[in-house]
Amino acid sequence: MVTAKVWVLKKHFEGFPKTSDFDLKKIELPNLKDGGKCSATSSYFFRSVDPYMRPYSRRDMKEGDIMIGTQVARIVESKNPAFTVGAFVVARSGWRTHFISDGKDLQLLPSSWPESLPKSLALGTVGMPGLTAYFGLLEVCRMKPGETVLVNAAAGAVGSVVGQLAKIGGCKVVGCAGSDEKVAYLKKIGFDEAFNYKTVTSLDEALRKASPDGYDCFFDNVGGEFASIAINQMKKYGRIAVCGAISQYNDSVPQKGPYVQVPMIFKELRMEGFIVTRWNNRREEGLKALLKWVLEGKVKCHEQVTEGFENMPIAFIGMLKGENLGKAIVKI
Numbered sequence: 557m558v559t560a561k562v563w564v565l566k567k568h569f570e571g572f573p574k575t576s577d578f579d580l581k582k583i584e585l586p587n588l589k590d591g592g593k594c595s596a597t598s599s600y601f602f603r604s605v606d607p608y609m610r611p612y613s614r615r616d617m618k619e620g621d622i623m624i625g626t627q628v629a630r631i632v633e634s635k636n637p638a639f640t641v642g643a644f645v646v647a648r649s650g651w652r653t654h655f656i657s658d659g660k661d662l663q664l665l666p667s668s669w670p671e672s673l674p675k676s677l678a679l680g681t682v683g684m685p686g687l688t689a690y691f692g693l694l695e696v697c698r699m700k701p702g703e704t705v706l707v708n709a710a711a712g713a714v715g716s717v718v719g720q721l722a723k724i725g726g727c728k729v730v731g732c733a734g735s736d737e738k739v740a741y742l743k744k745i746g747f748d749e750a751f752n753y754k755t756v757t758s759l760d761e762a763l764r765k766a767s768p769d770g771y772d773c774f775f776d777n778v779g780g781e782f783a784s785i786a787i788n789q790m791k792k793y794g795r796i797a798v799c800g801a802i803s804q805y806n807d808s809v810p811q812k813g814p815y816v817q818v819p820m821i822f823k824e825l826r827m828e829g830f831i832v833t834r835w836n837n838r839r840e841e842g843l844k845a846l847l848k849w850v851l852e853g854k855v856k857c858h859e860q861v862t863e864g865f866e867n868m869p870i871a872f873i874g875m876l877k878g879e880n881l882g883k884a885i886v887k888i
């Protein structure tokens with residue numbers, strides 16, 4: 557019998573999440589009996605905190621449920637031949653230290669994963685956020701060499717990969733982020749232009765200065781006011797990938813316009829929302845490409861690591877506040 561620690565959503569978030577909205581509990585896991593099941597632990601491994609947990613908690617969870625989320629875990633006991641003891645998996649197991657799974661919510665790390673590469677990257681650049689950047693750019697933005705790509709939340713898990721993939725694809729890249737340290741990082745990893753959207757006097761002017769001819773592609777992680785301003789600087793036939801709307805996730809009252817129809821008509825824009833799981837059937841292709849670029853040093857990765865399972869809510873809230881550079885990870 558194993559005792560697992562779990563984080564529970566005690567109270568639905570109202571506005572910005574608070575630590576008092578979470579409860580740390582203990583649950584007893586039964587001994588493994590059934591064929592097809594395996595038990596995994598992530599003691600001394602990695603958990604992810606992601607923005608989607610904020611909107612998905614309202615949509616998919618009720619109070620008292622274990623927080624949704626993924627982790628890199630190691631199989632410690634198994635009656636399922638597909639997952640042998642010692643194997644590493646990315647597990648959609650929620651915020652818990654130990655769990656039992658029938659294997660449906662587990663994905664083995666790619667077999668070509670080198671021993672020297674941190675396994676936490678399977679939650680970031682070589683995982684769901686990296687795939688979001690890959691498919692969003694290729695399939696939604698349909699970027700072409702020579703084009704100019706704009707990305708916001710650019711120093712985060714998705715945005716930092718977007719910028720680097722757009723450079724690999726032969727584009728000019730402009731990124732915006734919320735601190736000078738983040739802007740310096742964007743320049744270090746190859747962004748052509750970067751600015752701190754919190755300190756510019758006019759976002760409109762900063763966008764114009766970074767690309768006087770406008771933008772072919774806009775990878776929008778933020779939505780809200782930023783997107784309303786940026787849309788006016790799209791080039792004719794520009795493409796906007798609506799990836800996230802983090803500036804709106806904590807709103808209790810929905811934000812109001814300005815509205816997108818007029819610039820969309822006059823510039824003949826294409827604007828498409830997407831969820832990365834649309835390309836689950838091409839997951840291996842995406843992971844293989846991302847892993848290759850990381851190993852070649854063409855895509856650099858940074859992680860904001862918080863230590864300790866007890867600090868999961870703090871890491872989650874910190875990420876929503878913009879305290880992370882790169883992928884926000886909790887290490888146990």
Ligand SMILES: NC(=O)C1=CN([C@@H]2O[C@H](COP(=O)(O)OP(=O)(O)OC[C@H]3O[C@@H](n4cnc5c(N)ncnc54)[C@H](OP(=O)(O)O)[C@@H]3O)[C@@H](O)[C@H]2O)C=CC1
Pocket residue numbers: 606607608684685688709710711712713714715732733734735738777778798799800801802803804830831832833875876877878879880882883884
């Ligand atoms: N459609 C899909 O399938 C997916 C969508 N997403 C979305 O992509 C976006 C980025 O996710 P991810 O890379 O994991 O997270 P990040 O690592 O980018 O972390 C979130 C960042 O958002 C920025 N931010 C927070 N609040 C605001 C605000 N009010 N205005 C502007 N920026 C803000 C902060 O950076 P800063 O300091 O720059 O403000 C913060 O660091 C999110 O919107 C997420 O929901 C993610 C994965 C899949």
Ligand SMILES: CCCCCCCCC/C=C/C=O
Pocket residue numbers: 607608609624625626648684799800831832833
């Ligand atoms: C419970 C784990 C779900 C993992 C799926 C992640 C899909 C992310 C889609 C993101 C949308 C916005 O952030």
